[in-house]
Amino acid sequence: MADSLKNFRSICKKIIAVGRNYSEHASELGNTVPTKPIIFMKPTTAFVTEPNDIRIPADWDELHHEVEFGVIIDKQCQNVSKEEAEASIGGYCLALDMTERNLQNELKDQGLPWLLSKGFDTSCPCGDFIPKEKISLSSSVNLWLNVNGNRKQSGHTRDMIFSVPDLIAYISKYITLEHGDLILTGTPAGVGPVRRGDLIEAGMEGEHDLKYLMKFNVA
Amino acid sequence: MADSLKNFRSICKKIIAVGRNYSEHASELGNTVPTKPIIFMKPTTAFVTEPNDIRIPADWDELHHEVEFGVIIDKQCQNVSKEEAEASIGGYCLALDMTERNLQNELKDQGLPWLLSKGFDTSCPCGDFIPKEKISLSSSVNLWLNVNGNRKQSGHTRDMIFSVPDLIAYISKYITLEHGDLILTGTPAGVGPVRRGDLIEAGMEGEHDLKYLMKFNVA
Ligand SMILES: [Mg+2]
Ligand SMILES: [Mg+2]
Ligand SMILES: [Mg+2]
Numbered sequence: 001m002a003d004s005l006k007n008f009r010s011i012c013k014k015i016i017a018v019g020r021n022y023s024e025h026a027s028e029l030g031n032t033v034p035t036k037p038i039i040f041m042k043p044t045t046a047f048v049t050e051p052n053d054i055r056i057p058a059d060w061d062e063l064h065h066e067v068e069f070g071v072i073i074d075k076q077c078q079n080v081s082k083e084e085a086e087a088s089i090g091g092y093c094l095a096l097d098m099t100e101r102n103l104q105n106e107l108k109d110q111g112l113p114w115l116l117s118k119g120f121d122t123s124c125p126c127g128d129f130i131p132k133e134k135i136s137l138s139s140s141v142n143l144w145l146n147v148n149g150n151r152k153q154s155g156h157t158r159d160m161i162f163s164v165p166d167l168i169a170y171i172s173k174y175i176t177l178e179h180g181d182l183i184l185t186g187t188p189a190g191v192g193p194v195r196r197g198d199l200i201e202a203g204m205e206g207e208h209d210l211k212y213l214m215k216f217n218v219a
Numbered sequence: 220m221a222d223s224l225k226n227f228r229s230i231c232k233k234i235i236a237v238g239r240n241y242s243e244h245a246s247e248l249g250n251t252v253p254t255k256p257i258i259f260m261k262p263t264t265a266f267v268t269e270p271n272d273i274r275i276p277a278d279w280d281e282l283h284h285e286v287e288f289g290v291i292i293d294k295q296c297q298n299v300s301k302e303e304a305e306a307s308i309g310g311y312c313l314a315l316d317m318t319e320r321n322l323q324n325e326l327k328d329q330g331l332p333w334l335l336s337k338g339f340d341t342s343c344p345c346g347d348f349i350p351k352e353k354i355s356l357s358s359s360v361n362l363w364l365n366v367n368g369n370r371k372q373s374g375h376t377r378d379m380i381f382s383v384p385d386l387i388a389y390i391s392k393y394i395t396l397e398h399g400d401l402i403l404t405g406t407p408a409g410v411g412p413v414r415r416g417d418l419i420e421a422g423m424e425g426e427h428d429l430k431y432l433m434k435f436n437v438a
Contacts, residue, residue: 040332111327113259
């Protein structure tokens with residue numbers, strides 16, 4: 001079954017992303033640490049893969065990088081417990097939750113939905129499918145991101161406020177998760193702007209020689 | 220091509236909904252009239268069709284009905300002009316944008332995304348595909364909704380702040396619209412709560428004997 005997830009991006013019907021899931025990142029944007037997961041969506045038209053570019057919409061000037069650990073659903077699930085949650089996972093990926101921060105701040109100030117600031121075309125640069133067997137949820141994965149060779153973000157999935165099983169249990173209480181769906185689990189501290197012409201490199205490393213790297217140019 | 224849209228709900232990859240697109244509805248919730256479309260997403264797992272029920276999640280007690288005119292995309296489009304927009308349409312449908320108002324108000328007050336209040340399972344009761352030829356965009360469609368036989372909402376699509384071509388042009392500037400995607404164009408005034416056991420009837424009428432009716436029980 002997990003084999004059909006190799007092309008999860010074309011099967012995927014929804015990308016559910018989690019905000020403020022690392023305390024240091026919540027603080028750096030002046031936000032409090034949430035008591036429940038903060039969830040929003042990105043459309044699947046947001047996917048972009050190497051060697052294509054991240055395209056900044058005209059007139060936007062504060063596009064931020066957010067490197068995130070992605071969880072890909074295999075078995076459809078609805079209202080599963082934390083204990084059952086892991087069985088619904090098919091695999092993982094590395095992804096970026098590109099965010100137009102000025103626009104997001106305006107939307108937040110006005111109590112408006114975040115979609116435009118988070119869901120534009122190429123706002124979800126995404127890596128390849130990594131089968132579930134390659135990463136143990138009980139281990140910690142190091143996520144990092146460089147802009148033009150300078151380290152900007154580095155964090156460990158063990159520092160998530162809500163763990164992967166917490167997130168699947170919470171989301172599936174309200175929203176059925178389906179084969180191919182992607183959950184972006186939040187970004188560690190260090191988010192910041194990118195400009196046209198910048199090179200973003202992002203990677204993750206962990207147990208059993210896990211080493212994944214991806215590169216995107218900003219256009 | 221439009222023929223394959225009969226089952227648009229299973230092809231659909233995204234539901235993009237528009238907030239405050241009728242001035243009287245914006246006013247009834249104490250909001251100002253927007254100068255740009257307000258957009259958010261509902262996942263496709265939100266679809267529910269007759270004879271299934273709208274299910275209110277446990278502990279929620281202020282679920283509101285919003286009757287809306289739906290536009291179904293046929294031809295993929297990106298950054299189209301208002302003039303080109305109509306050519307991308309495959310058809311229309313009647314739909315409800317069910318909203319947990321207390322939760323939405325909390326999320327708005329905190330500057331948080333609306334997804335949970337708008338995207339839970341069964342939050343998008345949806346009717347059948349109506350081919351584009353059946354409804355002229357230059358005419359006006361009357362939308363209405365009854366709860367337990369009492370008229371709660373009634374409005375005309377001519378009163379939309381942003382027209383269907385306006386919305387397609389605006390959204391497609393940022394987010395590529397694909398075959399089967401659904402745009403919910405906002406609700407007229409009269410939104411209000413439903414309780415478990417209520418019967419919702421919604422309909423639309425227009426030129427050329429257009430008459431569509433759908434019924435949902437709230438469970
Ligand atoms: Mg993020
Ligand atoms: Mg949203
Ligand atoms: Mg609505």
